[in-house]
Amino acid sequence: MSVxxxxxxxxxxxxxxxxxxxxxxxxxxxxxYIFLASITGIGGGxxxxxxxxxxxxFWVKNPLYLVxxxxxxxxxxxxxxxxxxxxxxxxxxxxIGLSAYCVMGAAKGLSATGSPVVALVTGMLTATFGGILRxxxxxxxxxxxxxxIYVTAALTGSAVFTLATLAGLxxxxxxxLGIVCAFIVRGGALKFGWxxxxxxxxxxxxxxxxx
Amino acid sequence: MSVxxxxxxxxxxxxxxxxxxxxxxxxxxxxxYIFLASITGIGGGxxxxxxxxxxxxFWVKNPLYLVxxxxxxxxxxxxxxxxxxxxxxxxxxxxIGLSAYCVMGAAKGLSATGSPVVALVTGMLTATFGGILRxxxxxxxxxxxxxxIYVTAALTGSAVFTLATLAGLxxxxxxxLGIVCAFIVRGGALKFGWxxxxxxxxxxxxxxxxx
Amino acid sequence: MSVxxxxxxxxxxxxxxxxxxxxxxxxxxxxxYIFLASITGIGGGxxxxxxxxxxxxFWVKNPLYLVxxxxxxxxxxxxxxxxxxxxxxxxxxxxIGLSAYCVMGAAKGLSATGSPVVALVTGMLTATFGGILRxxxxxxxxxxxxxxIYVTAALTGSAVFTLATLAGLxxxxxxxLGIVCAFIVRGGALKFGWxxxxxxxxxxxxxxxxx
Numbered sequence: 001m002s003v004x005x006x007x008x009x010x011x012x013x014x015x016x017x018x019x020x021x022x023x024x025x026x027x028x029x030x031x032x033y034i035f036l037a038s039i040t041g042i043g044g045g046x047x048x049x050x051x052x053x054x055x056x057x058f059w060v061k062n063p064l065y066l067v068x069x070x071x072x073x074x075x076x077x078x079x080x081x082x083x084x085x086x087x088x089x090x091x092x093x094x095x096i097g098l099s100a101y102c103v104m105g106a107a108k109g110l111s112a113t114g115s116p117v118v119a120l121v122t123g124m125l126t127a128t129f130g131g132i133l134r135x136x137x138x139x140x141x142x143x144x145x146x147x148x149i150y151v152t153a154a155l156t157g158s159a160v161f162t163l164a165t166l167a168g169l170x171x172x173x174x175x176x177l178g179i180v181c182a183f184i185v186r187g188g189a190l191k192f193g194w195x196x197x198x199x200x201x202x203x204x205x206x207x208x209x210x211x
Numbered sequence: 212m213s214v215x216x217x218x219x220x221x222x223x224x225x226x227x228x229x230x231x232x233x234x235x236x237x238x239x240x241x242x243x244y245i246f247l248a249s250i251t252g253i254g255g256g257x258x259x260x261x262x263x264x265x266x267x268x269f270w271v272k273n274p275l276y277l278v279x280x281x282x283x284x285x286x287x288x289x290x291x292x293x294x295x296x297x298x299x300x301x302x303x304x305x306x307i308g309l310s311a312y313c314v315m316g317a318a319k320g321l322s323a324t325g326s327p328v329v330a331l332v333t334g335m336l337t338a339t340f341g342g343i344l345r346x347x348x349x350x351x352x353x354x355x356x357x358x359x360i361y362v363t364a365a366l367t368g369s370a371v372f373t374l375a376t377l378a379g380l381x382x383x384x385x386x387x388l389g390i391v392c393a394f395i396v397r398g399g400a401l402k403f404g405w406x407x408x409x410x411x412x413x414x415x416x417x418x419x420x421x422x
Numbered sequence: 423m424s425v426x427x428x429x430x431x432x433x434x435x436x437x438x439x440x441x442x443x444x445x446x447x448x449x450x451x452x453x454x455y456i457f458l459a460s461i462t463g464i465g466g467g468x469x470x471x472x473x474x475x476x477x478x479x480f481w482v483k484n485p486l487y488l489v490x491x492x493x494x495x496x497x498x499x500x501x502x503x504x505x506x507x508x509x510x511x512x513x514x515x516x517x518i519g520l521s522a523y524c525v526m527g528a529a530k531g532l533s534a535t536g537s538p539v540v541a542l543v544t545g546m547l548t549a550t551f552g553g554i555l556r557x558x559x560x561x562x563x564x565x566x567x568x569x570x571i572y573v574t575a576a577l578t579g580s581a582v583f584t585l586a587t588l589a590g591l592x593x594x595x596x597x598x599l600g601i602v603c604a605f606i607v608r609g610g611a612l613k614f615g616w617x618x619x620x621x622x623x624x625x626x627x628x629x630x631x632x633x
Contacts, residue, residue, distance in 0.1 A: 025415025026356055029407035031363040035339075035355075038332065046262065051468065053477025055264025056324065063328035081411035087418050112478065117485035121460065128457075136347065136558065139356055141418060144457075145448055145561055152453040196451035200503035204447025207509050207563060236626025237567055240618035242574040246550075246566075249543065257473065266475025267535065274539035292622035298629050347558065350567055352629060 003172045004107055007179075008045070008058070009068060011100035014093045015130045016041030016069040020076035021083075021090040022138040030077045036138060037073035038066060044130035048105050048122055052112045091190055094131050094143070095153070099182035102127035102157035103175050107165075116162045123158025124151060127182075149189035149196060157182025214383045215318055218390075219256070219269070220279060222311035225304045226341045227252030227280040231287035232294075232301040233349040241288045247349060248284035249277060255341035259316050259333055263323045302401055305342050305354070306364070310393035313338035313368035314386050318376075327373050334369025335362060338393075360400035360407060368393025425594045426529055429601075430467065430480070431490060433522035436515045437552045438463030438491040442498035443505075443512040444560040452499045458560060459495035460488060466552035470527050470544055474534045513612055516553050516565070517575070521604040524549035524579035525597050529587075538584050545580025546573060549604075571611035571618060579604025 019040030023033040042059050049057040059065040083089050102123040109115075109122030128144070128151055135142045143150055161178030169177070188194045230251030234244040253270050260268040270276040294300050313334040320326075320333030339355070339362055346353045354361055372389030380388070399405045441462030445455040464481050471479040481487040505511050524545040531537075531544030550566070550573055557564045565572055583600030591599070610616045 022415075024410070024412040027409045027412060027414055028356070029360070029363070029409050031360075031366060031407065032355070033410075035335070035362045050261055050472055051477070051479050051482060053479075055262070055266070055477070057262050057264075059332075060262060060320075060324055060326075060329050063326050063332075066328050066332055077410050081413070085416075086412070087415060109482075113482055115482075115485050117488050118482050121481075121485075121488055124457070132559065137343065137353065137355060139353060142559065142561060144454070144559060145450070146418070149451070149453075151457045152451070155453060196453065198449045198451050199446070199455075199499050201446040201449060201508070202503070203449055204444075204509060205507075207568070235621070235623040238620045238623060238625055239567070240571070240574070240620050242571075242577060242618065243566070244621075246546070246573045261472055266473070266477070268473050268475075270543075271473060271531075271535055271537075271540050274537050274543075277539050277543055288621050292624070296627075297623070298626060348554065348564065348566060350564060357629070 003175055004104060007100045007104050007175065009065070011097050011104055012041040012045070012065050013068050013072055014097040015044065015101070016072040017076060018090045018094045018097065018131065019134050020073045021080060021086045021093070022134050022140055023073070024076060024080040024086050025140070026138055030074065033077045034070050034073035036134060037076070038069040039137060040130045040134040041065070041069040041072070043133040044101055044105070044126040044128070047129045048108055048126040051122065051125075052108065054108075054112070091143070095183060095186040095190060097130065098127045098154050098186055099157055099179045101130070102154040102182050103161045103178040106158040106161045106178070107171075107175070110162060110165060116166065119162045120155065120158045123161070124154045127154035127157070147195050149185060149194050152196060153182045153186035153189065156185045214386055215315060218311045218315050218386065220276070222308050222315055223252040223256070223276050224279050224283055225308040226255065226312070227283040228287060229301045229305045229308065229342065230345050231284045232291060232297045232304070233345050233351055234284070235287060235291040235297055236351070237349055241285065244288045245281050245284035247345060248287070249280040250348060251341045251345040252276070252280040252283070254344040255312050255316070255337040255339070258340045259319055259337040262333065262336075263319065265323070302354070306394060306397040306401060308341065309338045309365050309397055310368055310390045312341070313365040313393050314372045314389040317369040317372045317389070318382075318386070321373060321376060327377065330373045331366065331369045334372070335365045338365035338368070358406050360396060360405050363407060364393050364397035364400065367396045425597055426526060429522045429526050429597065431487070433519050433526055434463040434467070434487050435490050435494055436519040437466065437523070438494040439498060440512045440516045440519065440553065441556050442495045443502060443508045443515070444556050444562060445495070446498060446502035446508055447562070448560055452496065455499045456492050456495035458556060459498070460491040461559060462552045462556040463487070463491040463494070465555040466523050466527070466548040466550070469551045470530055470548040473544065473547075474530065476534070513565070517605060517608040517612060519552065520549045520576050520608055521579055521601045523552070524576040524604050525583045525600040528580040528583045528600070529593075529597070532584060532587060538588065541584045542577065542580045545583070546576045549576035549579070569617050571607060571616050574618060575604045575608035575611065578607045
């Protein structure tokens with residue numbers, strides 16, 4: 001099993017856990033846990049494979065991913081009420097998943113196309129798409145619109161991995177570097193409330209007042 | 212025309228009707244009815260085909276599906292105000308579509324991969340995705356988050372069909388059994404308010420109070 | 423560079439600008455601008471390519487599209503506060519993008535399948551999907567649900583282009599005709615509040631009062 005395979009399993013498992021935590025926050029039944037865990041766990045990678053034309057997608061070729069998602073859903077159905085704060089657990093697990101998945105997505109994009117720009121984007125998209133889907137489906141306020149740095153962390157990890165790979169580092173070193181950098185950026189944002197400047201624009205008015 | 216073809220047309224038509232009913236609830240114009248009818252009718256099957264790599268997707272190969280969706284949209288534009296409760300009609304038609312489509316999705320997943328786990332998931336996803344998309348686009352509260360059993364019904368139908376097929380039943384018998392079981396579960400949930408236990412977890416707090 | 427290539431770049435750039443304007447209305451950071459600009463700019467074309475099975479999708483084959491999106495995001499990050507009304511700019515740019523993209527989508531659908539019905543739908547879907555995605559991700563009220571004509575404009579442009587092509591007009595004339603007609607319909611709706619009749623249906627009740 002290669003480094004990328006391990007990363008993929010790890011990313012799927014922690015994203016699945018964030019989906020199950022959303023299900024817990026919405027007080028769904030056990031199938032709701034499994035459903036949101038699966039969608040969140042496999043959503044980002046599914047988008048990546050579809051965009052790159054690598055179909056059937058990864059979990060159709062290897063159903064172990066689905067078994068992981070379902071197991072995570074069941075475990076959290078039985079245990080999530082013991083957590084002090086499910087939302088805090090959700091965002092920290094999401095940070096781990098995002099760090100693993102931006103490297104994963106960049107690696108697949110780079111190996112499929114050779115283009116660093118594409119690698120940046122597949123890394124960014126696949127790391128954030130699972131969480132976006134989870135928030136949309138569970139009716140949670142989107143993590144995209146929160147002030148703390150989010151997409152930037154995925155972009156950082158993708159960029160570091162891509163540059164390190166182009167610089168000739170071996171896969172395992174480039175992956176580790178990318179993951180650590182992404183996690184530092186997102187973890188710092190969560191811990192210390194890091195933000196980037198938002199420009200001079202004020203909030204938008206109601207469409208009905210404008211048109 | 213095979214059993215699966217008929218199922219597919221039927222599933223598309225009733226899902227299209229639920230989309231048109233959402234358009235009616237939102238007081239859209241006739242193109243809005245046709246648009247939401249089409250998206251809801253073909254959404255689940257499109258996701259299924261894209262995931263399995265069976266592209267171009269089914270309605271590109273056979274535009275009759277689109278004609279069905281558009282016709283359903285027009286018919287409901289002319290008649291939906293006569294319904295006593297459009298939402299009740301919507302959820303019951305959705306129940307029929309879900310029952311047909313979980314079997315359809317499981318059948319395609321099973322024949323494409325031979326894996327029962329994949330069949331379960333393609334059945335569950337394609338039966339629920341049209342309705343999820345409809346609720347997202349129409350700004351309706353998601354049927355996923357309602358307490359009554361929903362995803363579970365799709366999973367039941369997929370599981371029954373898959374097990375019956377593996378047990379050697381002919382396609383038509385396995386399909387009928389899957390559809391009936393899915394409909395009993397979802398119909399019972401609608402009629403009698405069936406729910407599964409939701410575990411010990413309480414509702415989630417506001418993210419701003421937690422982070 | 424062909425007419426269709428130019429249309430594609432133009433459509434991507436103006437849709438990217440509408441995404442960046444949404445980011446501005448939500449006071450996101452510069453990466454948020456680039457992210458929403460990219461998703462909105464490439465979303466419709468990505469769906470089109472995935473449905474037609476033309477993968478890897480267009481921006482993986484030609485990363486120039488991504489460079490355009492990112493540049494538009496940066497430009498609007500620096501300048502959007504100077505706009506009198508960002509929402510008005512957003513909907514007018516969206517009208518231009520929609521006009522370019524319905525022709526683009528219809529052209530690709532027609533050349534891939536030869537079916538006018540498919541061309542209508544790929545035109546309609548790909549012209550509206552970027553905006554739908556933008557509104558969903560940015561938590562804006564969906565442009566789909568506003569009373570003014572929207573989807574109808576995309577359908578008009580797709581239909582005019584398709585009919586003109588079938589009637590034997592050269593690509594450039596059919597494209598121009600489709601774009602102009604779509605823009606007249608959408609522009610008129612924005613300027614004069616054009617609507618289509620909404621039928622006799624009243625607004626929907628709350629699901630909880632019905633079930």
